[in-house]
Amino acid sequence: KGMKSKVKRKKVYFITVVIGFAICMVGVIFGSRLVFQRTCERRTTPWSDLGTADDDEYRILIDVYKIKWQEEHRMTGPVAPRDPEKARAYFYIMREKEVFGLRQPDGKGVQFLYEDGGRLINSAQISGNIADQEILELLKTTEGFRKLVHSIGVSIETENPEEEVKFIFQMYGEKDPYGGGTNLTAILHGDGAETRIKLEEIEWSLDDKEPGQIRFEFEKPEVFGTVSVRLFLNDGYNAPETAEENEIDLTSEAYCRMIERSLMSRGNTKRAEKAIEKARSGEAVTIAFIGGSITQGAGAIPINTECYAYKAYQSFAKAYGTGENVHFVKAGVGGTPSELGMLRFERDVLRDGTIEPDIVIVEFAVNDEGDETKGNCYESLVRKILKLPNHPAVILLFSVFANDWNLQDRLSVVGKCYDLPMVSIMDAVTPQFKQKQGEGRVLSKNQFFYDIFHPSNIGHTIMADCLMHFFKEAVMHPEEKEDKTVELLEQKAAIGKTFEEVKLLDRKNYNEIAKVSCGCFEETDTELQCVEMDEDLTGTPEFPYNWMYCGKKEGVIPYFEMQICCKALVLIFKDAGDLSVGTADAYVDGKKVLTADPHVNGWVHCNPVILFTENLAKEHTIRIQMTAGEEDKNFTILGFGYVS
Numbered sequence: 001k002g003m004k005s006k007v008k009r010k011k012v013y014f015i016t017v018v019i020g021f022a023i024c025m026v027g028v029i030f031g032s033r034l035v036f037q038r039t040c041e042r043r044t045t046p047w048s049d050l051g052t053a054d055d056d057e058y059r060i061l062i063d064v065y066k067i068k069w070q071e072e073h074r075m076t077g078p079v080a081p082r083d084p085e086k087a088r089a090y091f092y093i094m095r096e097k098e099v100f101g102l103r104q105p106d107g108k109g110v111q112f113l114y115e116d117g118g119r120l121i122n123s124a125q126i127s128g129n130i131a132d133q134e135i136l137e138l139l140k141t142t143e144g145f146r147k148l149v150h151s152i153g154v155s156i157e158t159e160n161p162e163e164e165v166k167f168i169f170q171m172y173g174e175k176d177p178y179g180g181g182t183n184l185t186a187i188l189h190g191d192g193a194e195t196r197i198k199l200e201e202i203e204w205s206l207d208d209k210e211p212g213q214i215r216f217e218f219e220k221p222e223v224f225g226t227v228s229v230r231l232f233l234n235d236g237y238n239a240p241e242t243a244e245e246n247e248i249d250l251t252s253e254a255y256c257r258m259i260e261r262s263l264m265s266r267g268n269t270k271r272a273e274k275a276i277e278k279a280r281s282g283e284a285v286t287i288a289f290i291g292g293s294i295t296q297g298a299g300a301i302p303i304n305t306e307c308y309a310y311k312a313y314q315s316f317a318k319a320y321g322t323g324e325n326v327h328f329v330k331a332g333v334g335g336t337p338s339e340l341g342m343l344r345f346e347r348d349v350l351r352d353g354t355i356e357p358d359i360v361i362v363e364f365a366v367n368d369e370g371d372e373t374k375g376n377c378y379e380s381l382v383r384k385i386l387k388l389p390n391h392p393a394v395i396l397l398f399s400v401f402a403n404d405w406n407l408q409d410r411l412s413v414v415g416k417c418y419d420l421p422m423v424s425i426m427d428a429v430t431p432q433f434k435q436k437q438g439e440g441r442v443l444s445k446n447q448f449f450y451d452i453f454h455p456s457n458i459g460h461t462i463m464a465d466c467l468m469h470f471f472k473e474a475v476m477h478p479e480e481k482e483d484k485t486v487e488l489l490e491q492k493a494a495i496g497k498t499f500e501e502v503k504l505l506d507r508k509n510y511n512e513i514a515k516v517s518c519g520c521f522e523e524t525d526t527e528l529q530c531v532e533m534d535e536d537l538t539g540t541p542e543f544p545y546n547w548m549y550c551g552k553k554e555g556v557i558p559y560f561e562m563q564i565c566c567k568a569l570v571l572i573f574k575d576a577g578d579l580s581v582g583t584a585d586a587y588v589d590g591k592k593v594l595t596a597d598p599h600v601n602g603w604v605h606c607n608p609v610i611l612f613t614e615n616l617a618k619e620h621t622i623r624i625q626m627t628a629g630e631e632d633k634n635f636t637i638l639g640f641g642y643v644s
Contacts, residue, residue, distance in 0.1 A: 088150055091128030091239040093120065094214075094229040095446055098301035098457060099156070101218035101225075102537070109221035113214040113451070116172055116602075120211045122452030126402050126445050128230075129240050142171045142181070142208035151232045152197040156216065158190030158225045165190060165216055165225065169197075172212035173205065177577045177602065180207030190225065196232075222537075224301065248443045248458055250465075254432070255442050262428035262466035264398070264412065267421040269474040270483035271393035275358040276475060279320040286356065287313050288329035288349050288392075290341055290381075291363030294399050294463075295332025296531050299454030304537045308455070308463035309361070315468045329355060330534050333542060333606065337371045338364040340608045342381040343504050343570065343641040344542075348533070356390045361467065365398035365406040366453070372610050376496030379414045383493070383500040386418060386485055393421075395470065399463070400426035402445055402452040404433075417494035418485060421474075423466050498568060498613055499643060505564075506639035508545035513642065514564035519557035521547040521624070525574060525636040529604050542606050543572060543638035549584070552631050559625035560637060567617040568610070570641035571624070574598060575605035582633030587623040588612055595627060598635065606638055617644055 094113070101109020115123065120139045124130040138144030154167045165188045173180025182205045186195045216227065233239060249255060279285040289295050289309040297307030304310065309330045317326035331348035333340065341364060346352060349360065362385070364378060371377050385394050396415045398408040406426050415422040429448055435441040443458065450456040455463060507524070510516050525548040530539025552558050571586055573596045581598045586609075593611055601607065611622065624637060 088232040089237060089239045090153070090230045090232045091124060091130055092228060092230045092242065092446075093123040093127055094227055095127045095242075096226055096228055097450060099216050099225045099227050100301045100303070101216070101221050101223040102303075103221035107221065109218035109223050111216040111225075113216075114212070115214060116210055116212045119451060119453075122402060124231075126449055126452065129243060131240075132238075135237060135239075139211065141210050142204075145171075145211055146199055146204070148233060148237055149199055149231045150234045151199060152184065152186075153194045153230045153232060154186055154188060154197070154227070155192050155194040156188050156190055156225045156227045157192040158223060161189065161191035163190040163218075163223070164188070165218055167195070168215040168217065170212045170215065171205070171208045172210050173207035174209040175207050176579060177209075177212075181205055181212060182208055194228075222302070243444070244437075245444055245447055246437060248447065250461075252442070254440055258428050258432055258442050259462070259465050259469050261431070262423050262425060263470055263473060264408070264422040264424040264427055265415060265420070266470070266473060266477070267415065268419040268481060268483055268485070269393075269421065269477075269479040270481075271391060271485070272359065272395070272421065272471065272474045273478060274391075275393055276320050276471065278358060279316070279326055280322070282322040282325055284325050284327060285321070285358045286327040286329060287316055287359045287361075288331065288355075288357035289361045289363065290331045290345065290349055291361075291397070291399075292332060292336055292367035293334030294366070294454055295330065295361075295363045296334050297330075297332065297460075298334055299450030299456055300460045301457055302537065303532050304535050306457045306460055308460040308467070310535065311461060311464035312361075312467045315464060316471060319468070319471070328534060329357060330532075332363070333529070333531050335367070335601065335603075335605050337367045337608075338362075338378040338381050339368075339371050339373070339570070339610075340572065340606055342377055342384060342499050342502055343572065343608060343639075345381060345384060347504060356388070357392050358390070359393045359395065360385050361395045361397050363397040363399055365396075365408055365411055366401055368407050368411070373496060373498070375410055375414065375494075376498050378411055379417075379493055379495045380497050380499035380502065382414055382418065382420075383489060383497055384502075386489060387500070391483075391485070394418075395467070396420055396422045397463075397467065398422065398424040398426060399455075400424075400430065402449045404430045413494045417491075418488050421470055423470055425463055425466060428466055429462065499570075499641070502568070502570070502641045502643050504639055505642055506543060506545040507547060510562075514562050517557065517561045518547050519559050519561065520551070520553055521549045521560040521635075521637060522556070523548040523550050527576075527604065528574070528638075529606055543574075546574070546639065547637040549626060549635045551634070558631065559623050561624075562622045562640075563619065564622065564640075564642060565617055565619050566642040566644055567615065568613040568641075568643035569620070569622065570608050570610050571596065572606060572608045572638040572640065574636035574638055575601040575603065575607045577602040577604075578634075580634050582630030582635060583627040584624050584630070584635045585627050586611055587625075589621055590623075596624075596635075608641065613643075 099111035101111060104110050121136045124139060138148040156165050167186045167188050169184040171181030184197050186197050188195050275285055295309055297303035300306035313328040329349055368378055382394060398406050400406045408424055412422055432441050433445055448455060448459040505513050525546050528541040530541050533540045547560060575598045583595050583597045585592050586594050588611055
């Protein structure tokens with residue numbers, strides 16, 4: 001009986017506990033629901049209707065609220081990621097390179113960096129030390145790029161760490177080169193922190209063809225930055241370790257020896273000595289530079305004051321000038337050879353007869369590979385300068401590409417023929433690239449080059465120092481021989497002199513030279529290649545007095561026609577990658593001589609082509625008309641070069 005009583009009491013106790021626990025849970029649930037609802041009302045948070053929520057919905061809401069509360073009350077500072085990023089092999093395509101936001105028409109600043117046409121491959125070789133041919137091959141196309149690259153890491157340091165900078169890596173399209181490709185974008189801050197762009201998260205265009213260009217867009221112009229861009233690789237690909245780079249000592253013995261190697265030939269220094277003496281005596285002296293994109297200042301940040309031309313001018317003025325008596329002319333046009341340089345010399349250097357340069361540096365050693373005459377145009381330009389009435393000094397400057405290439409072997413025969421000073425940047429820097437750190441290497445290729453074609457700021461400094469080394473040598477070792485240039489010009493040319501008297505003909509001056517019927521080529525193109533002349537940061541349009549075809553017009557002849565008496569003629573036309581431009585055929589005396597294709601170079605650019613050369617001048621009829629099937633497209637004749 002006692003045992004039964006104990007069991008009964010335990011059952012009653014157990015039931016009481018269960019009922020009490022159930023009542024408490026109901027109270028907690030409804031109480032929590034009421035508190036949560038009041039909290040939501042105070043926060044004016046648009047939660048779902050709690051009155052109709054079932055238990056699962058209610059638990060979800062509780063979890064959401066907890067997360068929000070934690071976000072609002074958590075401590076600030078770095079938080080470890082839930083899934084740490086896997087360590088991946090990578091290589092740089094830009095490593096601590098300077099950028100500068102060049103002013104745009106909308107008031108913002110942009111730095112353009114072109115990676116098409118094999119440039120991305122060269123960036124990988126120079127900045128990333130990539131030699132693996134499979135990797136280099138994959139970088140040629142967008143398809144290969146996506147196969148190789150997992151993500152892109154980008155960083156920028158600016159004076160203001162809070163400054164926002166937009167990074168864009170644009171793919172060029174197959175059908176629409178500049179509008180059809182994918183843009184990989186990221187918003188950076190100027191604090192140097194790296195931002196990652198994961199390729200798996202990108203919506204890719206079906207028109208993608210190849211990596212095209214990188215842009216850094218600034219909200220305001222003329223902002224400096226130092227950037228690094230590296231490509232993190234997908235599994236299965238490896239990259240070499242990043243080599244350390246020491247600070248460059250511009251006063252070291254190794255640096256001085258490197259500069260000394262640049263003097264390929266002193267030549268006859270009489271004309272240079274004369275200019276130096278004029279400067280020292282306080283007379284006005286003008287030092288002029290003509291060349292391609294390196295002379296324009298490409299790779300220098302900013303392009304106007306960090307380029308070799310400006311630095312050499314400043315050093316010359318400081319060493320030999322008396323204050324403000326040394327003047328500066330810079331006439332570099334990117335991507336153009338001496339074939340164009342000889343046509344624009346009077347306009348861009350002599351400024352149509354208003355300037356008489358005392359020293360002219362000629363720099364086309366990495367631009368003249370496409371010269372149709374293989375040196376005739378180069379020698380014609382040199383002879384044209386040497387024959388000026390004021391007898392300026394001419395210095396031949398041989399730049400170098402990152403693949404250790406230039407044309408000094410072809411062009412140096414011109415310098416030897418006229419006993420000219422010659423300065424070789426290739427001779428200066430390329431031997432030490434092969435040496436190890438601490439065993440004679442002064443700087444790496446990544447430090448000297450901004451990209452495969454152009455020197456960095458330090459590279460431009462080295463070029464200026466090489467030129468100054470020549471001037472110092474001319475002062476220290478005065479020329480004992482007389483200047484025999486006039487007599488040497490009477491001798492046989494080293495390569496040729498067909499164009500030494502070539503002149504520019506355009507819409508501004510043609511009335512004095514030729515009879516022109518412009519027909520449907522009656523518009524004037526204003527979207528032209530622009531270059532930074534002298535100390536300017538703003539671009540000056542090249543060949544603004546042009547003839548532009550914009551489609552057939554009723555009652556107007558569909559071609560351009562010109563009658564001219566000459567023995568040689570060069571057509572200058574505008575290149576462009578735009579789909580709206582088409583090809584044009586050139587006829588001389590009724591015979592087609594060539595088809596001018598603006599798409600070959602693929603960017604807005606001045607392109608000279610020789611129509612004919614003859615021994616004697618005679619009357620010719622020139623016709624330029626759109627190729628059959630291209631009549632609805634555009635084409636621009638920038639001008640002509642003629643030899644009377």
